[in-house]
Amino acid sequence: MDKTRLVSVDLGTSKVVSVFGVPDEGDIKVEGYSPKIPSEGIESGVIQNIEKIANSLYTAVNEAFKLKGDIPKKKTPLLVTISGNYVESETVRGFVPVKDPDGEIQENDRIRVIMTAMQRANTGEREIIYVHPNEYTVDDQKGIKEPVGMIGTKLEVESFLLKAKRNILNTLRKVVSKTNFGVENFIYSPIASSFAVLEEEEVNQGVILLDIGMGTIDTAIWNKGSLIYAGSFIGGGKYILNDLIRGLRISSKKARELLEIYGNISPELEDAGEVEVEGIGERPSKRIKISLISEIISARVEELFEKVKWHIERIIPLNKLAAGIVLVGGVSKLKGITRIAEEIFDAPCIIGKPKNFKGLSTDIISDPSYSAALGALRVGQVIRSEYLSDLYGIKRKNASGFFNLFKKIKNFIENF
Ligand SMILES: Nc1ncnc2c1ncn2[C@@H]1O[C@H](COP(=O)(O)OP(=O)(O)OP(=O)(O)O)[C@@H](O)[C@H]1O
Ligand SMILES: [Mg+2]
Incomplete structure (x- = not known):
């Protein structure tokens, strides 16, 4: 295995993209990326057709390597x-006594407490x-982000965990094994x-990241430096497209063109004119007012945001998240979307741009559809390089992923 190179693949409902790069002085130097390979056989994260999605995945990874004149190795x-x-998600707590006779907390105490x-x-x-350790408590001192080196008798942790259905992961493993590549981690x-677009300051002030794709609105909420929520709501471009198809009686190809090229939900659109749209099959073409397209799109976007807001308010009051909303994903390219988000969430909203990457061309920097694939490289780097690598190191002895993590953790703790 190439220890330094990180390769990611994002399996979206509309596209599959692959990116690879190497760590470079705290940044990631991106060496290759694929174009968007049309995604077939996956819908809102759930595999519908193993062969089709395996093909898209294989093509995406190969295309990314081709950009560098390279071919991915078997088992990449x-x-x-x-x-x-x-x-x-689940928030879990655990505590361990500090081993050192002088009470100095060591790296091993941190690993033990996370495992517990x-x-x-x-x-x-x-x-x-x-697993994302959010904060530690050393004896009575709460809210510690970096416990190693502190003095105490008891170390506690509050960790945020993500758990995915095993049968779905096993199907994904099967997809990857069909391509002869391997799974390093699911992200x-x-x-x-x-990890691709947020600044440390935003994470500290409180921020909501919304990745609005074709089939899901993937959401992460960060506050005071901690990850407090991650989840996916059904919603996204597919619902806007369906409204256009039904409302205007047009083909799905045309709906996509109207959304991606003419889609604009800015208020100054009143006199934007008309667009000629060919009819489905033999039907005659017709002229459609751009302001009508805009109305249909904004009605659905508002509805989607209202739904997300309803869920978020059950987790944390929006006014506690000072940095507001950061949008990524294909739908965030819709003109005027930040204004609607600001109105509905009553919070500032910006489009996320990748941070701390080198070697990115401007088309990738300005395309928020790549943020998940890019950020996966960063998460992969964190998992490999920080203290957490010990946790995942246990996993690596087991070639097939996180399967027996619990058994291994148990053995580790018992033998410690
Ligand atoms: N310029 C644009 N304006 C508006 N919508 C756009 C634009 N470009 C792409 N989209 C829409 O973005 C969606 C695709 O976004 P993205 O690539 O993030 O999805 P995905 O990752 O494949 O899906 P998911 O994450 O939901 O599985 C499609 O519905 C597409 O029509
Ligand atoms: Mg996506």
């Missing part, structure tokens, strides 16, 4: 970005795919996108 480990409402907390997770038919899309 992939950071596979997933989304969908089969991923659940993970053991308490209620997994059932789910596998843990990600949940809103976490990946967060």
Whole structure:
């Protein structure tokens, strides 16, 4: 396995993209990326056709390598970005006594306490795919982000875990094995996108990341430096497209063109004119007012945002998240979308741009559809390089992923 190269593949409802790069002085130097390969055989994160999605995946990874005049090796480990409402989160706590006689907290104490907390997770038919230690308590001192080196007798952690349905992950593993590549880790899309575009200050002030794709709105909420929520709501471009198809009686290809080229939900659109649209099959073409297209799109976007807002308000009051909303995903390219988001959420809203990447061409920087694939490289880097690599190192002895993590954690703790 190439230890430094990180390769990701984002399996979206509309497209599959692959990106690869290497860590470079705290940044990631992107060496290759694929164009958007039309995605077939996956719908809102759930596999519908193994062969088709395996083909899209294989093509995307090969295309990314081709850009560098390279060919991916067999068994290339992939950071596979997933989304969908089969991923659940849970906050778990655990504590351990500090081992050092002088009470100095060591790296091993941190690993033990995270593992102890993970053991308490209620997994059932789910596998843990990600663990994010949010904060530590040393004796009575709460809210510690970096406990190693501190002095105490007891170390506690509060960790945010993500768990995905095992049978869906197994199907995804099968898809990847058909391509002869391997799974390094599954990375949940809103976490990946967060790592691609969010600033540390936003994460501290409180921010909502919304990755609005074709079939899902992947959401992550960060506050005071902690990850407090990650989930996927059904929604996205598909629903806007369906409204255009039904409302204007046009083909799905034309609907996509209207959304992506003429889609504009800015208020100054009153006299924007008309667009000629050919009829379906033999039907005559017709002229459609651009303001009508805009009305249809904005009605659905408002509805989608209202739905997301309803869910978020049950997690945390929006006014506690000072940095507001950061949008990514294909639909965030819709002109005027930030204004609607600001109105509905009553919070500032911007379009996320990738941060701390080198070697990106401007078309990728300005395309928020790539944020999940890019961010997966960062998450992969964190998992490999920080103290968490010890946790995932246990996993690596097991070539097929996170399968027996719990058994291994148990052994690790018992033998410690
Ligand atoms: N310029 C644009 N304006 C508005 N919508 C756009 C634009 N470009 C792409 N879209 C829409 O974005 C959606 C695709 O976004 P994205 O590539 O993020 O989805 P995905 O990752 O494949 O899907 P998901 O994450 O939901 O599985 C499609 O519905 C597409 O019509
Ligand atoms: Mg997506």
